[in-house]
Amino acid sequence: MPQSRPPRGSRRGSPQLRLRVGFVLIAMVLSLFGARLVQLQGLDPNSYAAMAAAEGLVKAVLPAERGDILDRNGKPIARSVDGMMIVADPQLTSEHATALARFLYRRLSVDYPGTLAKLRAENSRFEYVARRVPSTIATATVEAAARRGFVGLDTRRDPVRDYPAGDVAANLVGFMGTDEPLAGFERTFNDQLAGTDGSERYEVGGGNRLPLGQSTVTEPVDGQDLHTTIDLDLQWYTQRVLRQAVDGSGGESGFAVVMDSRTGEILALADDPTFDANHPTDAPKADLGSRALQDVYEPGSVEKVLTLSSLINERQVTPRTKIVVPPALNREDRTIHDWFPHGTIHLTLAGVVAQSSNIGTVLAADRFKSGQLYDYLRAFGLGQKTGIGVRGETTGLLPAKSQWTHQMQDRIAFGQSLSVNGVQMAAAVNTIANHGVRIDPSIIEGKATTVDGDVVGTDTTTEHRVVSARAATATTHMMERVVDPDVGVAPGAAVPGYVVAGKTGTAQRVGAECGCYDGTFTVSFAGFAPADDPRFTVYVVVQDPSNGGGGGSVGGPAFSKIMSYALRRYAVPPTGGQPSHLPVTW
Amino acid sequence: MSNTVAQVRSRVPRFADVTSRLAGSSLGAGAVGRARLTVVPRRRVRAPRMPFVALVSMVLLGGVVGLLMFNTSMQQAAFASTDLQQEADTLAARQQTLQMDLDRLRDPQRIAAAAVKLHMVQTPNAAFLDMRTGRIEGVAAPGSAASTFPIWPKAPAKPAALNPKPHVVWVDPPASADPSADPSADPSAKQSRDTASGATGTTPADGRKNTIGSQPSH
Numbered sequence: 001m002p003q004s005r006p007p008r009g010s011r012r013g014s015p016q017l018r019l020r021v022g023f024v025l026i027a028m029v030l031s032l033f034g035a036r037l038v039q040l041q042g043l044d045p046n047s048y049a050a051m052a053a054a055e056g057l058v059k060a061v062l063p064a065e066r067g068d069i070l071d072r073n074g075k076p077i078a079r080s081v082d083g084m085m086i087v088a089d090p091q092l093t094s095e096h097a098t099a100l101a102r103f104l105y106r107r108l109s110v111d112y113p114g115t116l117a118k119l120r121a122e123n124s125r126f127e128y129v130a131r132r133v134p135s136t137i138a139t140a141t142v143e144a145a146a147r148r149g150f151v152g153l154d155t156r157r158d159p160v161r162d163y164p165a166g167d168v169a170a171n172l173v174g175f176m177g178t179d180e181p182l183a184g185f186e187r188t189f190n191d192q193l194a195g196t197d198g199s200e201r202y203e204v205g206g207g208n209r210l211p212l213g214q215s216t217v218t219e220p221v222d223g224q225d226l227h228t229t230i231d232l233d234l235q236w237y238t239q240r241v242l243r244q245a246v247d248g249s250g251g252e253s254g255f256a257v258v259m260d261s262r263t264g265e266i267l268a269l270a271d272d273p274t275f276d277a278n279h280p281t282d283a284p285k286a287d288l289g290s291r292a293l294q295d296v297y298e299p300g301s302v303e304k305v306l307t308l309s310s311l312i313n314e315r316q317v318t319p320r321t322k323i324v325v326p327p328a329l330n331r332e333d334r335t336i337h338d339w340f341p342h343g344t345i346h347l348t349l350a351g352v353v354a355q356s357s358n359i360g361t362v363l364a365a366d367r368f369k370s371g372q373l374y375d376y377l378r379a380f381g382l383g384q385k386t387g388i389g390v391r392g393e394t395t396g397l398l399p400a401k402s403q404w405t406h407q408m409q410d411r412i413a414f415g416q417s418l419s420v421n422g423v424q425m426a427a428a429v430n431t432i433a434n435h436g437v438r439i440d441p442s443i444i445e446g447k448a449t450t451v452d453g454d455v456v457g458t459d460t461t462t463e464h465r466v467v468s469a470r471a472a473t474a475t476t477h478m479m480e481r482v483v484d485p486d487v488g489v490a491p492g493a494a495v496p497g498y499v500v501a502g503k504t505g506t507a508q509r510v511g512a513e514c515g516c517y518d519g520t521f522t523v524s525f526a527g528f529a530p531a532d533d534p535r536f537t538v539y540v541v542v543q544d545p546s547n548g549g550g551g552g553s554v555g556g557p558a559f560s561k562i563m564s565y566a567l568r569r570y571a572v573p574p575t576g577g578q579p580s581h582l583p584v585t586w
Numbered sequence: 587m588s589n590t591v592a593q594v595r596s597r598v599p600r601f602a603d604v605t606s607r608l609a610g611s612s613l614g615a616g617a618v619g620r621a622r623l624t625v626v627p628r629r630r631v632r633a634p635r636m637p638f639v640a641l642v643s644m645v646l647l648g649g650v651v652g653l654l655m656f657n658t659s660m661q662q663a664a665f666a667s668t669d670l671q672q673e674a675d676t677l678a679a680r681q682q683t684l685q686m687d688l689d690r691l692r693d694p695q696r697i698a699a700a701a702v703k704l705h706m707v708q709t710p711n712a713a714f715l716d717m718r719t720g721r722i723e724g725v726a727a728p729g730s731a732a733s734t735f736p737i738w739p740k741a742p743a744k745p746a747a748l749n750p751k752p753h754v755v756w757v758d759p760p761a762s763a764d765p766s767a768d769p770s771a772d773p774s775a776k777q778s779r780d781t782a783s784g785a786t787g788t789t790p791a792d793g794r795k796n797t798i799g800s801q802p803s804h
Contacts, residue, residue: 076689082679134686135679164689167739211664236694244735273740282742496711497724561733564711573714574724 056203057214063157064195067223069173069185071232072267072445077169078186078277083160084138086129090121092152100150104129107141129153131178132160161186163277168236170277171290172228172269172390172443183280183288185226188391188450195223227445229265229458234258237565238268242540245558246272249523250546255292256558257426258566261534264430264439264461266388266423267566292422293386293393297543299425300507301356301551302526303415306428307365308353309475310376313436313467316367319478321349322586329359332407336362336414339506339550351584354481354488356504358414365413373409374401379466380428381438382420388443389456396420415507426526426539429503432479433528433537436472439463476501476531477580483527483556487584490552493525493559497574498567501534502527502559504551509544520544525555529563532577536566698737708734 040048069078086108093100097119105112108130118127130138135155142153161176174184181187198220203213238256246254258268271291275283311317325345329336338357352360365373377383383398397419399408411417420428423441431438440461447457467475479501485491490504504525511518524541528534540555540562547554566572690696707729714723727733743749 075692079689081686082682134683136683139679162686164686165693166695168694209664209668211660233694236698239739240737241735243740276739276742279742284743496727497713557732561710561735568712571714573716576723 056205056210057201058204059201060199062198062200062218062220063159064197064220065222066159066161066195067193067225069193069226069228071169071228071230071235072265073231074227075232077165077228077230077232078161078163078173081160081162082135083132083158084135084155085131085158086133086138086142087154087156088119088127088129089152089154090119090124090127093119093150094121096150100145100153103145103148103150104141107144108133108137132158134160165232165236166278167274167276168232168239169228169230169269170280171271171274171292172230173277174391175277175280175288184290184391185228185389188389189226189448191451192448193223193226196221226448229260229267229443229445230269231267231569234566234569235268235270238270238562239272239274241558241561241565242270242272245540245554246542246545248547249542249549249554251542251554252544253291254540254542255290255422256538256540256562257292257422258562259426259430259441259537259539261430261433261528261537262439263458264427264434264441264463265445265458266441266443267536268562269423269443289392290390292541293388293390294421296394296396296419296421297509297522297541298416298418298507299420300415300505300522300524301358302425302429302503302505302524302539303418304353304356304361304413305432305475305479305503305526306377306380306382307361307373307413308349308478309432309436309467309471310373311364311367312474313376313471314368314372317349317364319348319350319474319582321364323347323349323352323360323363325352325357325360325363329362331362331410332405334407334411336410346586348583348586350478350481350580350582351487353478353503354484354584356482356489356506361414362410365409368409371401371404373412374398374404376466377412377418379438379464380431381424382418382428384424386421386423386427386441387454387456388423388441389448389450389454390443394421396424415505422539422541426537429526429539430528430537431466432472432475433501433534434463434472435469436465436467437463438466477582479503479527480531480579481582481584484579488552489550490525490556492552493527493556495529495560495564495567498529498563499531499575499577499579500527500529500560500563501531502556504555505541506550521550523549523551523554525551525559527559527563529567530572530575530577531579532575535570535572536563538563538566695737695739702737 066080068076068080070076086104097116101112101116101119104110104115110130115129118129121127133141138155142155145153163170163173163175170184172184174186174188175182176186181190181193186193198218200215200217202215203210205213209215238258242254242256245251254272256268256270257266259266269290269292271287273283273287275287280288308317312319323346325338325342325347327337327341327343336358338355338359340355347355347357347360349360349364351357352364377398383396385393385395387393399412399418404412408417427438427441430441440463442456442458442461444457447455447459449455480499482488482490482502482504483494483500485494490502493502493504494500502525505523507522507524508517509520509522510516511520520543522541522543523545524539526537526539528537538559540558542554545554709727709729710733711725711727713726715721716723
């Protein structure tokens with residue numbers, strides 16, 4: 001093509017030069033683009049992609065709801081409530097920190113100086129102001145703050161564990177720390193109660209979920225509720241009566257067990273002193289468990305019921321067997337006395353029970369063959385864990401058969417030289433109430449697995465016969481004499497209108513320092529009613545009453561109140577039977 | 587343009603060569619005469635385009651508009667879903683609060699406190715009425731001091747800072763007092779070492795155990 005030259009005299013310059021300059025400029029700009037392209041795609045492609053994706057992406061944890069702990073009627077003893085935490089951004093709140101701290105103190109009762117310090121914190125953009133607040137209160141507080149012009153507060157999800165009954169059944173249920181359970185059923189059955197958290201990822205735009213955006217959900221698995229056999233109202237009543245018994249006698253501590261005689265379910269297990277599960281740190285650490293199951297003690301004369309029922313079962317004695325009881329009994333290296341000084345008296349076996357004579361029991365227990373009492377006591381459940389599902393349960397101490405001397409048998413016959421925990425002893429006495437069949441005690445309804453892998457609950461209980469029904473009935477008739485106002489040592493345990501069978505106990509305690517009997521006592525009363533068709537077994541124990549009272553004067557009135565309430569609550573009418581009139585002397 | 591036609595024409599083999607070849611073939615001279623070739627005139631025949639264009643553009647427009655509307659309605663549903671989700675959360679929280687209130691009302695402690703406030707008395711025992719026969723079974727016992735127990739849980743022990751040991755100061759009686767005076771005549775002298783009316787009190791209101799003021803604040 002012929003080169004075109006501009007006509008002479010124009011000032012446009014040569015188009016070829018312009019084209020070339022233009023091409024060079026375009027090439028330079030395109031090379032910059034090319035370099036940026038290489039940088040974006042070649043050097044680190046993923047980070048930019050991730051940043052873009054994260055722009056509208058929300059990753060949220062879907063927390064699992066913790067299971068409730070319910071009583072036998074479905075009333076919650078522990079439950080989870082939707083809660084929120086209130087957080088503050090100190091950069092935004094430090095301006096009006098004093099006014100805001102005062103406002104929060106008034107609404108939420110938070111610690112004023114601590115909150116003030118947090119709202120003014122330097123180099124922080126996130127401070128916890130209040131944890132585990134019920135969500136309606138939290139949202140109302142933050143909205144009220146916004147209305148007053150305070151900025152920088154926000155809420156996040158933070159479920160609250162609430163114990164609506166306060167201190168009722170707190171010894172069993174335990175309590176939670178900030179994030180994990182620390183004691184009781186909360187800890188023991190945490191696997192079942194906790195559930196599994198889920199998660200979800202979704203995209204948002206303008207505050208709303210994008211329906212076509214990325215969305216993956218892993219559903220949370222909520223925790224399962226735990227059903228206990230505790231009756232909340234009866235537990236409250238038992239705790240208050242027990243507290244009166246312990247405080248009134250100046251005792252160090254105490255506990256009470258109420259069992260359903262036929263099924264072995266524990267309707268109430270009260271400890272005193274105890275704590276409020278909503279404020280566990282207010283109570284001393286020793287009170288934060290259940291002394292009924294965690295502490296051992298020597299049962300004392302209540303154990304005579306087991307000894308004598310075994311003897312009757314062996315047909316060695318009957319309730320009318322005549323026994324000559326000397327004032328003191330010299331056996332090997334120790335002398336055995338009764339709690340009341342007497343000369344030589346003539347007591348029947350019923351009298352031995354009614355008057356709680358140690359010497360009479362020892363004389364009767366001489367008729368055991370070697371090792372028989374041990375076998376019976378093991379069959380009654382002593383020396384073995386009850387396995388009801390309470391943490392830290394002690395096994396108790398029943399000396400091994402090979403270690404028994406005759407003197408040890410004498411002392412074990414009236415309840416010293418062996419140690420038990422409260423529910424063990426209640427279940428053993430309940431064997432007599434249940435016509436000689438020992439049924440395992442239980443406190444969990446159905447079936448539940450502890451964190452250690454043990455399966456506990458009413459579905460796993462077994463029963464076996466320990467003594468014959470005839471022996472149990474004979475023992476019951478003897479126990480009915482204990483509450484007789486004329487011949488028994490515990491007339492205060494009687495429930496008007498009902499036939500009550502019971503046994504007192506006053507045992508010497510072993511001191512922790514010397515490992516010997518330190519002169520303090522464990523007083524107790526165990527019994528069941530109505531005696532001819534038992535429905536409830538109640539066992540009350542007070543440790544070291546300083547007013548010098550015994551099982552009859554300290555445990556008896558408490559037993560009477562608790563038993564009367566239980567019979568009223570479950571509408572158990574009097575059977576119309578009369579207490580036995582077995583002769584106590586001859 | 588005429589250039590190119592001329593070039594085309596010049597590249598087309600000369601008719602005369604073709605006819606001369608044909609003349610020698612079996613077709614004969616008549617075919618030569620009939621087979622004069624001319625360029626076919628251009629025919630201006632066009633299929634009507636409008637319906638097709640209209641159809642395509644309608645489809646396009648409909649698709650775009652439909653997609654837009656579909657998207658819009660889905661976003662609207664997303665807004666509604668967010669609102670309803672928030673409402674559901676609020677209602678669930680409200681239900682929980684009401685459930686908490688209900689459990690608080692059913693709390694045996696609260697009921698016992700309300701009963702005490704109404705001056706109701708704890709009963710140690712109740713009798714059963716058999717409605718069919720009209721018989722009374724059991725023994726109905728009236729409430730008494732012996733059957734009553736305090737309904738409050740123990741207040742938590744105060745820390746030592748809030749519960750200091752009392753500082754006891756023993757004061758000797760003034761030396762100027764007449765030694766022959768009867769000490770029982772002067773009641774203030776008798777009470778100088780007396781601890782509190784609780785020591786000689788006879789009603790349950792004396793002494794600290796039954797003090798109603800020891801209720802814990804819930």
